Amino acid sequence: MQGACDAPLTRAGAALHNVSMRSYRKELWFNTDSRVALVNITPQVQEALRASGVQEGLVLVNAMHITASVFINDDESGLHQDYRDWLEQLAPHEPVSKYRHNVGEDNADAHMKRQIMGREVVVAVTDGKLDFGPWEQIFYGEFDGGRRKRALVKIIGE
Amino acid sequence: MQGACDAPLTRAGAALHNVSMRSYRKELWFNTDSRVALVNITPQVQEALRASGVQEGLVLVNAMHITASVFINDDESGLHQDYRDWLEQLAPHEPVSKYRHNVGEDNADAHMKRQIMGREVVVAVTDGKLDFGPWEQIFYGEFDGGRRKRALVKIIGE
């Protein structure tokens, strides 16, 4: 009987070890001086991943505000200036009067810029690391700054 | 012996409780009167989350058709009119003749509007709730309506 009881003990232990799903949540806060800003948050996401202990899984990073983005691209200052000019051309801030979203707001353009750049990224976790190509970096894109806003890091895996 | 057998029972129970991965799937159906429509589907996604029983995980919501979007933004009617005008400017429906996707179709512009607004959103689930910032709402964006189309809600977690 002892042996018969030991078997499930071992197998239950294996189940606990192999399949525990972990989840981890962290908010990143921002308060940019300028209306538009692109902030590299890769180090903060890497730190959250380390803290989570997740080895295999997915990381979701999303803006929690609807006039901001989280996106992945290159950390090169010339390109960032190009992005700012291009977004301003596709969705100009001025004249504010042409927009109908003026219910105590002057940020309709920021809602549009955010749709082009995207709300969120999902990144693979492999061997406890962000599974990135050679130049991938995660950015918080602020399009209506000058106040406290947040991004969410949520990690799911084992 | 009874005690020796109780131990694995308890541990197996803990394993079952802690690590069971749940998945849940639901289709949302639409048939909008107009060619373009933005429909707030947050309540339906919240209901799906409740039905799933998932406490920690991820919700994927995606259009199942390629001329429609699922996106997260503000539920404000002036902004929605701004979005419609802006998308029409970036990817005009008329003249249809300028597009090559006219193989029994007149909806090339809808395929483009959908790329700007995005196919899908991934939302964190924390404590059994959509882990949202203050103004985040989920929308189904229809750009070629007047027929039955679907969005998918898929929830993964525990």
Next chain:
Amino acid sequence: MQGACDAPLTRAGAALHNVSMRSYRKELWFNTDSRVALVNITPQVQEALRASGVQEGLVLVNAMHITASVFINDDESGLHQDYRDWLEQLAPHEPVSKYRHNVGEDNADAHMKRQIMGREVVVAVTDGKLDFGPWEQIFYGEFDGGRRKRALVKIIGE
């Protein structure tokens, strides 16, 4: 006693069977002849899903390079030509001199085209299959080709 011991055995077995989280990773490699190319990668993603053995979960497919996209849309050649024309209009390659991202690069436009089309898709897995609507196909969108580049397939589930 035998019965009391059999119970946990069965329950532990159920735990092992039901909850093992699987993860699977595969890189897809490309080297397109032309600067811009749209490549249907649905068969490769389906093959990765089969190899993973995952029945319920999520598939992430993302470009690992920041001048390329992974997106879901229609496999229709007229539409693809429309996409190419439209992206060239929204983010023209020429004149290269108008961009500031010219630090040994002439591909600022490719970084912009990729933001419109998106870096990644997340697809539901149901009953071991990509949970797709009638016309959904996955594409690798190359906007700065002529060299070896990669997309990542990461599958999480059970």
